[in-house]
Amino acid sequence: MFLPALTTGSKAEEPKTAGDPLAALSKGGTLMVCRTCGKKGDHWTSKCPYKDLAPPTESFIDRSSATEGTAASAQGGPAKGTYVPPSMRGGAERSGTEMRRRNEENSVRVTNLSEDTREADLRELFQTFGSLSRVYVAVDQKTGMSRGFGFVTFVNKEDAQRAINKLDGYGYDNLILRVEWSTPKAN
Structure with missing residues (x-):
């Protein structure tokens, strides 16, 4: 150079x-x-x-009207090169709410927890009734303290029912726990 x-x-x-x-x-x-x-x-x-x-030059091209007459749109599929969200792709049967929904039929809501309660504490208390799949304690983001409620999801529904029967009204950490189904029980 x-x-x-x-x-x-x-x-x-x-x-x-x-x-x-x-x-x-x-x-x-x-x-x-x-x-x-x-x-x-x-x-x-x-x-x-x-x-x-x-x-x-054409600064804006309406893609929907341009592809209306194509063979791909006549067959119900998108034109080549267009974005298709995962929920609308072939073989997808789940909607957005189903993708986010957990198996909450085995979940119990625990209220009246002290500020010091952590997920490990709830796990220790509830695992005596059966296998747990998820334990969650709501925590204030600013203070890092418990907000006073949490959720425990059991593998088996019978275990969750036993936990509700035994721990609803149970004295824990100087407070009386309220334990109930997290969603309305389907009959």
Whole structure:
């Protein structure tokens, strides 16, 4: 690569390139191509001298009307290259609410917990009744203390029922626990 020698006092060449900062760099190769006229290295697209002569470009293309007559949309599928959300792809049978829903039929809600209660404490208390799949204690984000309630999900519904029968009204950490089904029980 050729580097020009630095000389003091030679300001004769500066006015040529002072107006266009890329003129000096573009001598070695093409740095830019005008999107309007396709010329290389002369000017930027915004300064194109031919922009008034160029045909108008479509800035917005309505894809839905453009693909209405295609074979893909006639078959019920999307056109090639269009985004399809995972819930609408072939073979997907789950809706958004079903994807987020946990198996809450075996969940119990525990209220009147002290501020010091952690998930490990609830796990220790409830695991004597059966296998647990999930333990959650609501925690205040600012203080890091328990908000006074939590959820325990059992593997078996019978275990959850036994826990409700034994622990509802149970004295724990100087408070009386309230233990009930987390959702209305389906009959």
